[in-house]
Amino acid sequence: MAGEPQADCLFCKIVAGEVPATIVRETETTVAFRDINPQAPTHILVIPKVHYANARELATAEPAIAGDVLREAGELAAEEKVDTTGYRIVFNTGPGAGQTIFHAHAHLLGGCDLQRLV
Ligand code: AMP
Ligand code: ZN
Numbered sequence: 001m002a003g004e005p006q007a008d009c010l011f012c013k014i015v016a017g018e019v020p021a022t023i024v025r026e027t028e029t030t031v032a033f034r035d036i037n038p039q040a041p042t043h044i045l046v047i048p049k050v051h052y053a054n055a056r057e058l059a060t061a062e063p064a065i066a067g068d069v070l071r072e073a074g075e076l077a078a079e080e081k082v083d084t085t086g087y088r089i090v091f092n093t094g095p096g097a098g099q100t101i102f103h104a105h106a107h108l109l110g111g112c113d114l115q116r117l118v
Pocket of ligand 1: 037038
């Protein structure tokens with residue numbers, strides 16, 4: 001069923017506590033943890049606890065939870081003190097954009113000079 005945990009999904013396993021992660025914040029609807037292969041001094045992934053393949057599917061089915069993910073990313077930016085220097089929130093969508101894990105997630109990147117792509 002839409003939103004249900006998927007047995008083969010790494011991020012569902014992190015939500016369930018079956019795979020360890022460096023969790024920095026958790027809410028009723030989201031989990032935030034450090035990326036295992038950080039691309040910036042602050043590199044945190046914010047995920048919904050429910051399983052949707054990407055940001056579009058999440059936002060369509062559960063707009064309030066999509067909002068929770070965005071709010072958490074912003075609050076973490078402040079907590080990590082990258083809000084003053086600037087940060088980026090990225091949702092890679094599709095293999096062509098570099099998405100490798102098909103459970104919606106926001107990358108929060110900050111703490112260095114971020115390469116300008118857009
Ligand atoms: P994406 O390429 O947008 O799908 O992002 C997936 C991200 O998950 C990558 O930046 C990976 O480094 C990260 N990642 C993969 N496995 C883990 C893990 N076990 N714990 C934390 N981050 C992970
Ligand atoms: Zn999942």
